[in-house]
Amino acid sequence: xxIPMAGTESGLFTRICRxxxxxxxxxxxxxxxxxxxxxxxxxxxxxxCDSELSAWFLAxxxxxxxxxxxxxGQSGGPxxxxxxxxxxxxxxxxxxxxxxxxxxxxxxxxxxxxxxPYGAVVVGLSTGGWAVVAYxxxxxxxxxxxxxxxxxxxxxxxxxxxxxxxxxxxxRAAAAxxxxxxxxxxxxxxxxxxxxxxxxxxxxxxxxxQGGGKLDFIQLPATGGDGHFVFDRPGSSxxxxxxxGSYINDRNSGS
Numbered sequence: 001x002x003i004p005m006a007g008t009e010s011g012l013f014t015r016i017c018r019x020x021x022x023x024x025x026x027x028x029x030x031x032x033x034x035x036x037x038x039x040x041x042x043x044x045x046x047x048x049c050d051s052e053l054s055a056w057f058l059a060x061x062x063x064x065x066x067x068x069x070x071x072x073g074q075s076g077g078p079x080x081x082x083x084x085x086x087x088x089x090x091x092x093x094x095x096x097x098x099x100x101x102x103x104x105x106x107x108x109x110x111x112x113x114x115x116x117p118y119g120a121v122v123v124g125l126s127t128g129g130w131a132v133v134a135y136x137x138x139x140x141x142x143x144x145x146x147x148x149x150x151x152x153x154x155x156x157x158x159x160x161x162x163x164x165x166x167x168x169x170x171x172r173a174a175a176a177x178x179x180x181x182x183x184x185x186x187x188x189x190x191x192x193x194x195x196x197x198x199x200x201x202x203x204x205x206x207x208x209x210q211g212g213g214k215l216d217f218i219q220l221p222a223t224g225g226d227g228h229f230v231f232d233r234p235g236s237s238x239x240x241x242x243x244x245g246s247y248i249n250d251r252n253s254g255s
């Protein structure tokens with residue numbers, strides 16, 4: 001389906017996976033990252049219902065919503081969330097553009113007849129995770145749990161794994177978002193992430209907390225590959241599932 005968004009011709013192309021039962025279901029919106037260097041953004045597709053992350057939420061009774069932001073996949077149009085050059089990136093602006101798409105999707109799907117209107121969970125991977133960090137700085141009355149998985153921007157500077165474009169500015173942007181954040185977040189990174197290695201992840205978490213943001217920051221052990229993609233590997237929920245479950249339960253009991 002296409003979710004209408006002002007300023008777009010086709011809307012945000014979205015896949016919705018429903019669990020067994022008749023609802024109303026609690027909603028999770030899972031936000032994608034950016035394509036790899038060799039991948040065309042327009043070739044990207046919404047997350048399959050049987051992916052590890054989708055299946056984990058479906059098994060727990062969630063309606064799983066996987067949108068494509070502006071400029072990606074069948075949503076088409078120009079990419080609005082580009083951060084610009086590696087030397088002078090606009091990480092705040094990039095995050096806020098992604099957050100606009102997230103807000104549009106959350107507000108729309110929580111208005112569906114078989115969805116719960118409140119208590120949505122919002123998850124993002126990589127640049128999608130960064131957009132979720134930005135989303136926390138905006139009003140979001142329909143969501144009460146926000147999760148960033150390997151979140152960030154500016155990875156693979158010059159095409160080199162483990163190198164990042166101006167991590168100092170990324171940390172400054174994290175602190176800026178934290179000053180407006182209202183929901184405690186969960187951030188997960190793997191020790192062998194080749195996009196946002198531990199030094200960058202720790203810097204971001206420290207800056208976010210220094211900015212006043214409330215955060216559970218978890219570094220998962222090395223996964224035996226590029227840990228940036230661990231969240232979609234078959235069986236990987238045994239690694240990260242308990243952290244998501246505990247956080248979501250805590251937010252549910254506290255909201």
